[in-house]
Amino acid sequence: MVTRTVPAVLLLLLVTAGCANNASDTGAASAPAPSASASDVVDLPVPSAKTSGPAGEPTGRPNAGGQTITGTVTAGVEPNCLVLTDGTGSHLLIFDDAAMRADAVVGSTVTVSGQSQPGMMSTCQQGVPFVVVSVKKG
Template identity: 45%
Template structure:
């Protein structure tokens, strides 16, 4: 009796694996095989992207932004028109605060990692009262 109990599960397992081995993928509804030739991919160039007045282009162009500074959700984070202001000079950062009307010149750095969790990073090179 002990032999029959172990033979049935083994026979079932062999029958299932044999059915899978015969699957050639040509049945109706089976996915088509992948193409060996790669498809061409078109990546947009900066000229293809729409221009937005007052928004830095992100390709390193010097840009000027004017507006009222807002405090970010994290301490020490300052935002201007949706851009996170990154000051390399401590004196520049100390000269501005939330609520100030200013004009800044600098470069957009969209790939720069910050702890501020909001705004597109913008490296400030100069600051002037608005």
């Protein structure tokens, strides 16, 4: 009888000890989380499609070694997304200049110059991102 009582008492003590540490059961307010100190904060670089030009000056344009693609502009499946389709596949057109974007009309055939950025994140969810530096109609 004593051997069955000891484990039951130990279990009861563990359960009540766990309840005593739970602030929501007692109605007490929980302690605020510790705030981050200056030594805990790490600044990370922000990714960007923009690169630097001669002498490290930002240009807003892709690196040298760009590409030229000719194809038909279609509307993407997401709003405000333009996709250029050619013989190699689909390319998501990324513009830094609104005037260039206006030249890429849905349904038209255009030639774009720029650089493919396969690692670039996008909400458009289709085509390989292509940062456009020039657009030629027709």
